[in-house]
Amino acid sequence: MYVASPSGRVAALDAVTGKVEGARSGRDDGGRTDNTSGAPLTLVGDALYVPYGERSVYTVDVRNL
Numbered sequence: 001m002y003v004a005s006p007s008g009r010v011a012a013l014d015a016v017t018g019k020v021e022g023a024r025s026g027r028d029d030g031g032r033t034d035n036t037s038g039a040p041l042t043l044v045g046d047a048l049y050v051p052y053g054e055r056s057v058y059t060v061d062v063r064n065l
Helices: none
Strands: 002-004 010-013 020-024 042-044 047-052 056-061
Touching: 002 047
Parallel strands: none
Antiparallel strands: 002 010, 010 020, 042 047, 047 056
C-alpha cells in the first residue's frame, strides 16, 4: 500500500502490519498546512504518480522505493 502527504512525501506500507517498507522525501511542503491537491495516488505498472502542492505531480518507480 502507498500513502503520500500533501507535500508529496510518499511511503510504502505493509498492508498487514503497517510497517514502513520504504519512503521518499516530499517535493514541496512550503511550510504551509493548506498545501493539498486532493488528487489520489495513481499506480500504473511500476510507476506511482504522486500529486503534491496545488497543481504538481511527480512519478516514483515503486521498485526503487
